[in-house]
Amino acid sequence: MPSNPKPKPKPRYKKSFQAPKGMRDILPEEQIYWDKIEQTIKNLADAYGFKLINTPILEDSELFIKGTGIYTDIVEKEMYSLRTKGGDKLSLRPEFTPAIIRAYLENGLSSLPHPVKLYSIGPIFRYERPQKGRYRQSYQANFEIIGEKDPILDAQLIQLSFSINNALGLKNLITQINSIGCTKCRPIYKKAIMSFYRKRKKELCSNCQKRYQQNPLRLLDCKEKKCVQIAEQAPPIIDYLCEDCHNHFKNVLEYLDELEIPYILNSHLVRGLDYYNKTVFEIWPEDEERRQIALAGGGRYDKLVKLLGGKDTPAVGFAIGLDRAVNQMKEKGVKVPLKSRPLIFLAQLGDLGKKKSLKLFEDLRKAGLKTISSLSQNTITSQLKIANRLQVRFTLILGQKEALDKTIIIKDMLSGSQEIIPLEKVIDRLKKKLKHKT
Ligand code: HAM
Numbered sequence: 269m270p271s272n273p274k275p276k277p278k279p280r281y282k283k284s285f286q287a288p289k290g291m292r293d294i295l296p297e298e299q300i301y302w303d304k305i306e307q308t309i310k311n312l313a314d315a316y317g318f319k320l321i322n323t324p325i326l327e328d329s330e331l332f333i334k335g336t337g338i339y340t341d342i343v344e345k346e347m348y349s350l351r352t353k354g355g356d357k358l359s360l361r362p363e364f365t366p367a368i369i370r371a372y373l374e375n376g377l378s379s380l381p382h383p384v385k386l387y388s389i390g391p392i393f394r395y396e397r398p399q400k401g402r403y404r405q406s407y408q409a410n411f412e413i414i415g416e417k418d419p420i421l422d423a424q425l426i427q428l429s430f431s432i433n434n435a436l437g438l439k440n441l442i443t444q445i446n447s448i449g450c451t452k453c454r455p456i457y458k459k460a461i462m463s464f465y466r467k468r469k470k471e472l473c474s475n476c477q478k479r480y481q482q483n484p485l486r487l488l489d490c491k492e493k494k495c496v497q498i499a500e501q502a503p504p505i506i507d508y509l510c511e512d513c514h515n516h517f518k519n520v521l522e523y524l525d526e527l528e529i530p531y532i533l534n535s536h537l538v539r540g541l542d543y544y545n546k547t548v549f550e551i552w553p554e555d556e557e558r559r560q561i562a563l564a565g566g567g568r569y570d571k572l573v574k575l576l577g578g579k580d581t582p583a584v585g586f587a588i589g590l591d592r593a594v595n596q597m598k599e600k601g602v603k604v605p606l607k608s609r610p611l612i613f614l615a616q617l618g619d620l621g622k623k624k625s626l627k628l629f630e631d632l633r634k635a636g637l638k639t640i641s642s643l644s645q646n647t648i649t650s651q652l653k654i655a656n657r658l659q660v661r662f663t664l665i666l667g668q669k670e671a672l673d674k675t676i677i678i679k680d681m682l683s684g685s686q687e688i689i690p691l692e693k694v695i696d697r698l699k700k701k702l703k704h705k706t
Pocket of ligand 1: 363365407563565585
């Protein structure tokens with residue numbers, strides 16, 4: 269017999285679990301906001317001629333490295349990447365755009381009449397430092413117009429983002445807008461920026477010292493105080509735009525004037541994704557700039573389709589952050605109508621009553637009478653308590669006696685009066701009562 273019994277292995281699980289950092293549960297009571305947002309987006313997407321597309325949450329990591337850009341924060345620091353058992357390198361999508369273009373090319377959507385207008389709603393994943401309005405799993409509604417270079421579409425997308433926000437009760441928004449040029453004029457601006465920063469390199473934060481080599485335009489939107497001060501003196505890109513980019517930008521602004529959309533020119537807005545050219549924009553609540561909570565962002569990306577293997581095809585798009593929209597709706601006290609609550613409670617008693625109530629619940633539901641029941645409760649008192657709490661208009665009581673007699677009791681919860689009627693008449697009777705008494 270062994271003298272020392274083997275020590276029990278320590279359990280390897282934690283006692284209680286929490287959602288991963290920066291990710292959260294969206295509880296039933298919050299769903300009214302999300303329902304409202306989803307409905308609004310679907311209605312407006314349809315009105316503006318967009319078709320829904322769903323793509324996988326995981327994509328080949330290379331797609332984002334190539335599409336979003338190797339030196340972007342998203343690819344350098346924020347992707348959730350994994351290797352499958354089969355050895356594939358996949359990433360949870362940190363944004364939609366490259367995935368939508370991949371789907372457009374892979375599924376032959378490029379042979380449809382253009383422009384092709386696609387929208388998606390779903391989660392994105394970025395390993396960012398969590399704070400209010402910034403989550404590691406967040407939700408976007410993403411819109412892309414593929415195959416058209418006309419600046420009128422840039423303006424219409426900005427209008428769409430306003431239409432969505434306004435329909436959600438979010439007003440007082442402002443567009444920040446800039447043009448970051450094209451492959452012709454941007455290299456000239458890059459040189460100017462690098463020459464401006466050359467003498468000031470040592471004063472920059474460590475991140476910007478790296479950006480100087482890899483992604484000099486990003487020097488302009490660093491949020492570090494010392495970098496902001498330097499950026500203020502940097503030459504504005506507008507002065508370096510080629511004729512085509514200049515005219516494009518001028519047209520976008522004229523269309524925005526026509527639409528009466530408020531905007532400010534922000535020469536430091538360069539956006540953190542590599543594919544953009546010409547127009548870039550963000551939509552901000554007027555009082556939120558300090559907290560760095562843009563509600564939506566987007567721009568033109570005329571080279572991405574080709575970069576990902578397609579023909580030279582211009583495109584423009586934007587995404588709206590849904591978590592931020594919900595937060596704003598709550599902060600601004602936007603009222604969202606509650607879902608219609610059930611007006612009928614079905615109470616049951618005894619084995620036979622319980623059995624019959626199962627079928628009756630189905631019949632009521634099919635007849636369009638929204639009913640709630642508590643089939644696992646066995647006492648009438650506990651069931652009536654629930655019915656009272658839910659403030660239903662009528663409670664149906666189907667006990668052993670009623671089940672045997674094929675009758676049912678209808679209790680009026682306002683007057684307290686009750687009547688017994690044949691079970692087969694209950695639906696007609698309730699419909700009449702609800703018509704007259706609610
Ligand atoms: P983005 O500016 O990276 O653009 O994201 C768009 C919006 O998504 C942001 O303005 C913000 O409201 C929301 N968002 C982004 N990250 C988070 C986060 N960690 N937590 C909460 N909300 C977040 C894009 O993603 C581009 N793909 C948009 C686009 C489409 N450009 C062209 N087509």
